[in-house]
Amino acid sequence: MALTLSSPAFREGDRIPSKYTCMGADVSPPLQWSAPPKGTQSLALIADDPDAPMGTWVHWVLFNIPPSEQGLPEGLPTKDVLPNGAKQGINDFKRIGYGGPCPPPGKPHRYYFTLYALDTMLRLPARATKAQVLEAAQGHVLAKAQLMGQFAR
Numbered sequence: 001m002a003l004t005l006s007s008p009a010f011r012e013g014d015r016i017p018s019k020y021t022c023m024g025a026d027v028s029p030p031l032q033w034s035a036p037p038k039g040t041q042s043l044a045l046i047a048d049d050p051d052a053p054m055g056t057w058v059h060w061v062l063f064n065i066p067p068s069e070q071g072l073p074e075g076l077p078t079k080d081v082l083p084n085g086a087k088q089g090i091n092d093f094k095r096i097g098y099g100g101p102c103p104p105p106g107k108p109h110r111y112y113f114t115l116y117a118l119d120t121m122l123r124l125p126a127r128a129t130k131a132q133v134l135e136a137a138q139g140h141v142l143a144k145a146q147l148m149g150q151f152a153r
Contacts, residue, residue, distance in 0.1 A: 004034040005115045005145035009074070016111060016149035022102035023153065025075075028060065032071035036117035037142045040067040044116040044137060046130050049101065051109040058130045059111065060098045061089025063122050063137075080126035087126040089133060096127060101151035108152035117143040 009029045010016050018024035036043060047060035062072075065086040078097035081087055093099040103109040118140045124132055 002034075003036055003115065003117055003143035003145040005031065005113060005147045006033070007031050007113075007147060007149075010149045013148060013150065015108075016101055016151045021100040021151055024100075026098075026100040027075035028072065028098035028100075030072065030074040031113065031115075031147070033115055033145060035070070036067050039119050040117040040142055042118050042121045043067060043069065044118060044122065044133055045072075045113065046116075046133065047098070047111060047113045048130065049103070049109050049111050051103070051107075053104065058092040059100065060091055060113075061128065061130050061133055062097075063087055063089065063124065063128065063133050067117070087124070087128070089126070089128040089130065103151060103153060105153045108150040111149050111151060113147045113149075115145045116141050 007029050020027060020029045043065035044063040049057040066084055080096060088097045091099045101111050116137055118137055119142050120140045122136045124136055
């Protein structure tokens with residue numbers, strides 16, 4: 001059975017509500033996923049915008065999510081380590097945790113939320129970057145799921 005990722009706040013390909021962007025409260029959206037494959041030791045989540053003018057812009061880095069979790073509530077705190085032990089990395093706004101869509105005026109940008117089921121816990125400190133998480137996850141990905149939303153100003 002494939003790993004799936006969804007949100008009660010928006011469907012695949014739909015507009016991300018303003019609440020989850022710089023035009024609103026800029027809080028993280030609620031996410032839900034299916035049970036990860038057998039052998040999963042942790043989950044990692046990366047949210048980024050490949051349509052940013054200066055190249056892919058990272059909005060959220062979250063890793064060492066316990067495999068027993070089946071989603072994330074709306075509005076996660078912007079702390080290094082969450083109550084469930086998950087660690088948050090640094091986004092391209094140079095902040096910890098989630099930074100919502102904030103594209104320049106114009107065409108809609110695509111925002112990809114990618115969930116990785118890993119057969120290991122990542123031995124990285126909080127505030128790790130997307131590149132560090134992906135490098136540490138290399139060779140440990142059991143499954144991957146993606147959710148894409150759009151936003152324009």
